[in-house]
Amino acid sequence: MKNRSAIYLDVIGIIGAVLAALVIGIIIIFCVSNEPISAIHAFLVEPLTNAFTLGSVLNRMVPLVFTGLAIVVVFQSGVFSMGAEGQLYIGALTGALAAVYIPGLSPWLHIPLVILCSIVGGGLFGMLPGLLKAYFKADEIVSTLMFNFIAVLFVSYLLNNVFKDASSGGFARTPYIQDSAKLFQIIPGFPTHYGFIIALLAVAVVYLLLYKTRTGYELRLVGKNPLFAQYGGIKTKKVIVLSITISGALAGLGGAVEVMGVHGALKDNFSAGLGFDGIIVSLLARNHPVAVIITAFFYAYLQIGGQTMQANSDVPRDLAIIIQAILVVFVSSQAIFNYLKQRKASRTGGASIAK
């Protein structure tokens, strides 16, 4: 277990990293922009000041929470899955099929059914690389990257050839989903939809699963020390398969919620990297499910900020992407954090000797 002061140092370090990355971003803005002040204002202030952009930030946050949680679960069990992107597509596919082709249900029945379908779809698809890793020792990094391509191409094939809506023209998508499967705005007029609530529930479920159940304990133990876990009688292979299956289910659910809350249909290439964004969200959260809420919000804030900056100034939104990359590197710089901890330790140690 981490003690309180270690967590405290971690948080201080992460905030420092965030500030450093933002400062670098601001320096870049000053270098490239003719109107740096209004660019910075549009980037950092505007997303939070008006109801529409704030609602958009919360909406953008929803899929990031799901993919972030998906990565939390695998990373905690020591599995380096990069497969959230593909799992998201498959979950969105199975969810969307249930949402489009089952008419005449009440929303109370239809939405849970869609959620169930997406969980099963994403979970089963996630299970594949898990089985390959556990029973064939196939490296999961490469296999999940390959499964991503397969999933995106498979969904694209289905959208272009099997489930294509005749009225969609040149753009490949399914017919629109039934009204009973739509996730509407929580407060009419404020853009955030009910998927936000589902995302918060998912955080609670993952937290309870990881920290309050036997399965979660086994999962974390396998991540910390697989050999020890195995000697302790934990069936590591089953745990690995289970963790990546849960991860797939979460990512798949995220895909279906995007379909139900934002797009209203399954569209070709609708994700554009949400699964990979989940990796960043999870890394920034130090793989803790509750911290994912904060980091997903921050990440969504950067993305929406980038958009408003591009719309209102001469700085392109890709600056936000660079800040994200720098942030990931800073936050993951173990050397800096170890240095901080050592310095603290040597200081307190020195004090106790002096006494």
Added chain:
Amino acid sequence: MLSSIWEQFINLSLIVIVLRMLPPILLGALGGLMTDRAGVINIGIEGLMLVSAFSSIAIGAWTNNWFLGVVGGTAASMLVSYAMAFFNLKMKVDIIVIGFAVNIFGAGITVLLMSILFGSHGNYIPATPVSIPAIVIPFIDQIPVIGKLLSGHNLMVWISILAVVFCYFIIYHTPYGFHLRATGEEPSAARSLGIRVERIQYSALIWSGFFSGLAGAYLSMGMTSMFVRDMTAGTGFLALAVVIFGNKNPFGILFGSLVFALAQAVTLVIETAPGNAVPSQLIKMVPYTVTIIALVVYALRKRSYKKIRTSA
């Protein structure tokens, strides 16, 4: 449709397309190979290629010289790979994380620079086209079949094939290559023998920056003559797959790259063939599926090899 593939195969244009598709996959995979042999998995090849693709065409167009473009692009990619090595080895950032960060950094910085320098978000086409030349071999290009097979390919096609021999030589026939392999197989043992493991890993990452840089330069100045945002479109990940597929051996990788390039070429032919019946997505899926199978076969073989070793 099959007849049109057959036709293209007979008149050799399929082979020409395969060779055109080959360099980015092959060079990227060789970059992945060098780090893989040193025990470092570089998933940032995609980002390195993008950085080079943009900087090479920007510098090439600015100086109006393709060679300076290639040098500049490769240097930019090597610089980023040096930063990767620094953050991985000195700042102790996990190599998967840093590779991942380089991928998003590459996507971001190229579009940012493109929109600042050239005012465009989508693509950049220089006013006077600049490209790596094709090599037309005099006399041989007159011979019917051999001419089409050997002549008229882009210079980078030949460089990439030479690079295979070069990597083979470096890895298996130099002291450096021996150190590289020792570092990858058992770093602690290598260190106890006095091999400077960290320095080897630095150099391996920079090699991978070098090869990814050449691959990127070819993307923007050979295969096409423009830069398009995210134009690597997964080639860097494909390259990782090829490393596995080719059993971490330079010639195996040449074979694997040819298979992947063939799959891409067939996709291209089918997409453009009149009245095609097979959806292109299904064909594009083939190399990825084959890679997963190769991954399993490779892992199984390694396991049985270990069994033999322990029983003996």
